[in-house]
Amino acid sequence: MNPCGACPVRSLTVCAALDPEELRRLADILQTSRVEAGQTLFSEGDAADALYNVTAGTVKLYKLLPDGRRQITGFLVTGDFLGLAVNDSYAYTAETVTAATLCRFPRKKIDALMDEFPKMQRRLFSMASNELAAAQDQMLLLGRKTAKEKICSFLLMLSQRAARRGHKENPVYVPMSRADIADYLGLTTETVSRTFTQLKTAGTISLQEGNKVLISDMDAIYDMAEGC
Amino acid sequence: MNPCGACPVRSLTVCAALDPEELRRLADILQTSRVEAGQTLFSEGDAADALYNVTAGTVKLYKLLPDGRRQITGFLVTGDFLGLAVNDSYAYTAETVTAATLCRFPRKKIDALMDEFPKMQRRLFSMASNELAAAQDQMLLLGRKTAKEKICSFLLMLSQRAARRGHKENPVYVPMSRADIADYLGLTTETVSRTFTQLKTAGTISLQEGNKVLISDMDAIYDMAEGC
């Protein structure tokens, strides 16, 4: 039995590029689980005893201020991993946005495995580098972009991400609530809503059934995302 | 000859925890250089042919929007590394804030060395994880904190960083300009200036000779940084 060998999303994940033997070893230590929408996987401050890989669905990561203000630091989809920690505790909370399936790797075992399989360590490092680059993009967005630029960048990001995973890039599936979008972009739900209506009125996008956004004028979205 | 063996800041860097033989190998591929203030090390989009380690001074990383709006994504000091890339090109510009000394590792050689020394790869990965955590903190700051909270968080960060490197944590040395602080915190220079004066007037801090900020009421700064 080698469930990982048959994993349809392996090429997107940490597990890409492992050989069959390594995959077997990996399968030995992993637990897969299905989690419904709105469930907390772990909370800021919890002991970081596992690494996760998202194999389906969407997960959000966020941090809170004492008074409840929230910043979502990322939406994770198929192939993304989560669970990196400093000082053995998670620095953020992880919660499912939609129903999701995950592979869970106990920290100790995955650490041991990484010592054995440098390829895996390398892969994880490269994925973390990408995360870091995305985080820097997000800082630029949060610190310097206007509401309209933020929304356009957000739609573009979702679209490009879908494309990279082999899905249709338009219309874009937007499973998260206005509140989640607001907390991701450093706005309020009202501003998010108003900006969507603006774009709708301008004919740049239209909202469709099932949380889908059709981008009618992709070029305009591109330009507005960068403030051109 | 083994310059790395004698490196006084090794414990802070990527090179910590390498054994003498490994250090010798490392020394073979590295170039050290001294750079004066205000120099560009590399620019966004440049081919990423090297990794750097800051051994003295302060370096800033930033990204630009087409119209010139700028977001500084980090200030690097002794021990920090820079040069991670996606698609073989840098995603940000690196510029010295003060005069600085750096170790430069050609990408190809350091990659080869990492394959040989998993310890080093591991160390780099752990440092990247810390970077990522810091980036998430910064997103919370940019997206959800007020100007006063941002400034207090900033001073606190500098103070804690100095402490971790064995320097006095108060007064805090603030070598960067108001414009740099503004672009780091997602504010304007005017707001930065005004907020400093507010804190000064409230008796929480005082500005000293030589770009130093004395924190008179550390508890107040702590509380204000988190919005308590």
Place this chain on the structure above:
DNA sequence: CGTCTGGTTGAGATGTTTCAACTACGGTGG
């Protein structure tokens, strides 16, 4: 059929920005 939640819209409040003037300082050249 009422209730609840998520989303939209409106009007006024507000924190930060913008634009502008002014000061302090350090270097430079006459």
Place this chain on the structure above:
DNA sequence: CCACCGTAGTTGAAACATCTCAACCAGACG
């Protein structure tokens, strides 16, 4: 040696983008 200039920082007043508070709407669900 000092007038001059340019840069960095500070302060003020007005403008503005976004937020806050509030009402309203639509669909989901018991």
